[in-house]
Amino acid sequence: MTQGLMISAPASGTGKTTVMLGLLRALRDRGLRVQPFKSGPDYIDPAFHRAASGREAYNLDSWAMTPDLMDAIAAQAGDADIVLAEGSMGLFDGVAKPGAAGHGSSAELAQRMGWPVVLVVDVSGQAQSAAAVALGFARYWPDLPFAGVIVNRVASPRHERLVRLGMEAAGLRVLGALPRRGDLVLPERHLGLVQAVEHPDLERAICDYAGFLRDHVDVDALAEYARSGRAVRQGMLPPPPAQRIALARDAAFSFTYPHLLEGWRRAGAQVLPFSPLADDVPDPDADLVWLPGGYPELHAGQLAAAGRFREALRAHARTRPVHGECGGYMALGAGLIDKQGTRHEMAGLLGLVTSYAQRKMHLGYRRAELVQAMPGFAQGAALRGHEFHYSTIVAQPDAPLADVRDAQGDVVAETGSRKGHVSGTFFHLIAEDRGEVL
Missing domain, CATH: 3.40.50.880 (Class I glutamine amidotransferase (GATase) domain)
Incomplete structure (x- = not known):
C-alpha cells in the first residue's frame, strides 16, 4: 500500500482544507504523484483535491462503506507515490451507533489504513496551552499512528516560540507553523465551500496555498513521516444501474x-x-x-x-x-x-x-x-x-x-x-x- 498521511484537526474551521490543498500541490510540484482521499461523506472537498493534485479524489467512509469497499477504493491510489487523506470535523468525531464498518470518524480511517495523523491546530488565543490540546489528541487512542502537528494562525514570532515550547515539553513534533493570513480563505455558502468549478480563480488560490505551505512547513520532512499503510485487496466498486x-x-x-x-x-x-x-x-x-x-x-x-x-x-x-x-x-x-x-x-x-x-x-x-x-x-x-x-x-x-x-x-x-x-x-x-x- 502507498505511504500516506491523514490531515486532521481537533475541530472544523481550523484550516485543514487550506493545509491539505497546499500540501497536495506542493508535493505535486516536487514531481510526486499524490493521491487524495476524503474521510466521510463530504462531496465538495474532493473536487478541490482533484484540482490541486491532478488526480481523482475519493471518499472513504467507515459508516457507509464495508471494509471490502473501502479497500477497493483505497486501491485507486495505484501508482501514487504518497497518499494524503483529509479528515472531516474533529479527528475522533463520528456517529454514536456503528454502521457498515465503524462510526465514520477520521481516526478510524487513519487507524485502519495505517496513515499517521498530522493534526492541524488553531493556536489563536493560546500559546503553551495548545500543547495540552494536541497531547490529548495524540494519546486519546494510544495505538493511533501520530506524526505531529502543524500549528495554524500564529500571531507573531513570539507567539510561535511559546507554542513551540509547549509542544516540545509535551514531546510533540511541530511540522510547521503557519502565520495568520486572512486572505487564504476559501469562499463558502450554506452547504460549506462553494463548488470548485465556481471558484473565481481556483488555480491561483491553490498556487498561493502551496507557496504558503512551502514557506512555513518542511514539506520534504513532512512527507518522510508518511507510513506505508496496510495492504488493501483489489475489490469490486459498485456496479452501474444501467449500461x-x-x-x-x-x-x-x-x-x-x-x-x-x-x-x-x-x-x-x-x-x-x-x-x-x-x-x-x-x-x-x-x-x-x-x-x-x-x-x-x-x-x-x-x-x-x-x-x-x-x-x-x-x-x-x-x-x-x-x-x-x-x-x-x-x-x-x-x-x-x-x-x-x-x-x-x-x-x-x-x-x-x-x-x-x-x-x-x-x-x-x-x-x-x-x-x-x-x-x-x-x-x-x-x-x-x-x-x-x-x-x-x-x-x-x-x-x-x-x-x-x-x-x-x-x-x-x-x-x-x-x-x-x-x-x-x-x-x-x-x-x-x-x-x-x-
Whole structure:
C-alpha cells in the first residue's frame, strides 16, 4: 500500500482544507504523484483535491462503506507515490451507533489504513496551552499512528516560540507553523465551500496555498513521516444501474460520489454527460437519466426556462427510468420555491414541491430500505447514503420510495418518492448495505 498521511484537526474551521490543498500541490510540484482521499461523506472537498493534485479524489467512509469497499477504493491510489487523506470535523468525531464498518470518524480511517495523523491546530488565543490540546489528541487512542502537528494562525514570532515550547515539553513534533493570513480563505455558502468549478480563480488560490505551505512547513520532512499503510485487496466498486447513463453535469448538478462513477465505467457502462442549465437534452439512446444533487435553487429560473431539456426528460420518462438525488430530485418535482418565495416550475415528473423560503437543515447519514425498486436496486434492497440540504417539503403526493432512517435508527420523514418510471431521494447514494457484519 502507498505511504500516506491523514490531515486532521481537533475541530472544523481550523484550516485543514487550506493545509491539505497546499500540501497536495506542493508535493505535486516536487514531481510526486499524490493521491487524495476524503474521510466521510463530504462531496465538495474532493473536487478541490482533484484540482490541486491532478488526480481523482475519493471518499472513504467507515459508516457507509464495508471494509471490502473501502479497500477497493483505497486501491485507486495505484501508482501514487504518497497518499494524503483529509479528515472531516474533529479527528475522533463520528456517529454514536456503528454502521457498515465503524462510526465514520477520521481516526478510524487513519487507524485502519495505517496513515499517521498530522493534526492541524488553531493556536489563536493560546500559546503553551495548545500543547495540552494536541497531547490529548495524540494519546486519546494510544495505538493511533501520530506524526505531529502543524500549528495554524500564529500571531507573531513570539507567539510561535511559546507554542513551540509547549509542544516540545509535551514531546510533540511541530511540522510547521503557519502565520495568520486572512486572505487564504476559501469562499463558502450554506452547504460549506462553494463548488470548485465556481471558484473565481481556483488555480491561483491553490498556487498561493502551496507557496504558503512551502514557506512555513518542511514539506520534504513532512512527507518522510508518511507510513506505508496496510495492504488493501483489489475489490469490486459498485456496479452501474444501467449500461448507458445520461448524467446531468453542470453547476446545478455536480454531486456524485467519484467511486460510483469509477465503478460504473469499470463495469463497461457509458456515462453520457449533459447540461440542463445549457438546455441540453439527455442522450436519446440512454437507458437511464440520472440527475445528481447540487444547487438547483441557485439556478431555478434558468432550469424553469430550459424547455428542450424538460421536454426530452418527459419523453424519456414515458418508457425508461429517470432518477434524481437531492437537488436532482427537486428538479424532477412540480415546483421549487426559492428563498425569495418565488415558485419556479420544474420538470413535473413527480408531484414534489420544495421551498427554500422555509429553510430547515437536513443533515446526516441515511439508511434506506426500498419499498419500491429504483434504478440498479430491487424492492427490499438496503442503501446507505448521506443527506444535506436546507429545503422544506411543501407537497409530496407520490408513493414513498423507501423507509429511511438516520444513523441513530430514527425514522426520517424524507422518504423519497416514485411515480411511473421516475424516482428520487433526498439522500446521496454511497453504497448498498448487503448486511455484512463489522
